[in-house]
Amino acid sequence: MKDIIHLVKKAQQGDETAYLELFQQFEVDIYRTAYVYLKNQEDALDVVQETAYRSFKSITSLKEPKFFKTWLIRIAISCSIDLLRQRKKVVQLKPEYYEGNKDGEDDNLPLSLSLKDLIDLLDEDEKSVIILKFYHDYTIQQTAEILSIPLGSVKTILYRALKKLRRLTEEGDLYEQ
Numbered sequence: 727m728k729d730i731i732h733l734v735k736k737a738q739q740g741d742e743t744a745y746l747e748l749f750q751q752f753e754v755d756i757y758r759t760a761y762v763y764l765k766n767q768e769d770a771l772d773v774v775q776e777t778a779y780r781s782f783k784s785i786t787s788l789k790e791p792k793f794f795k796t797w798l799i800r801i802a803i804s805c806s807i808d809l810l811r812q813r814k815k816v817v818q819l820k821p822e823y824y825e826g827n828k829d830g831e832d833d834n835l836p837l838s839l840s841l842k843d844l845i846d847l848l849d850e851d852e853k854s855v856i857i858l859k860f861y862h863d864y865t866i867q868q869t870a871e872i873l874s875i876p877l878g879s880v881k882t883i884l885y886r887a888l889k890k891l892r893r894l895t896e897e898g899d900l901y902e903q
Contacts, residue, residue: 727792734791745785749778752795755862756802762845762857763806776805793871799862800872803854844891852887855880 730751736744753774760773780801788797845853851873858869870880 730794731791734785734788734794738786738788738791745782748794749781749798752798755795756798758861759799759802759857760806762842762861763803763853764809765842765846769809773802773805773809776809777802780805796864796868796872799858803857803872807850844894847894848887848890851875851883852890855883856887856891859884 730748733744733748737748756777757770757774760770760777761767764770764773777798781798788794845856848856854873855869858864858872859866864872866880866884867877869884870877873880875883
């Protein structure tokens with residue numbers, strides 16, 4: 727953690743190498759977050775680039791260096807939502823993904839895709855809370871800080887989203903609400 731704080735402070739003073747080293751530590755997390763939102767490799771990579779650009783331009787505004795990763799994830803979520811709104815895109819998984827591995831090596835693939843389908847049915851707030859809580863293992867308090875919403879609202883959104891996911895899995899039909 728001290729290493730990250732030191733690198734953030736150097737990056738805030740204009741050290742591009744320090745910024746690059748920092749960003750590379752969290753690039754996979756940013757990509758994963760963007761991919762969950764966008765379901766498209768190229769779009770997710772665009773979000774990684776946009777996150778790098780936005781974070782580099784505004785790193786001096788980061789008040790707490792220890793929250794660098796949280797700050798980056800927040801920017802990535804914002805970029806992902808912006809891209810979805812900009813393109814007004816409804817993302818469907820390609821049918822070949824459902825076929826899975828013909829050798830039977832990955833029997834969990836359809837379940838994983840079903841979970842992604844379910845998460846896609848959530849609204850933006852619900853999706854953000856679920857992704858931060860379960861994909862990135864943030865606490866409810868950290869999720870509230872990242873999304874800049876009250877703790878009580880995060881709890882309400884989380885429980886509403888979980889209830890919705892539970893109801894959808896019990897119904898068994900992902901495409902009817």
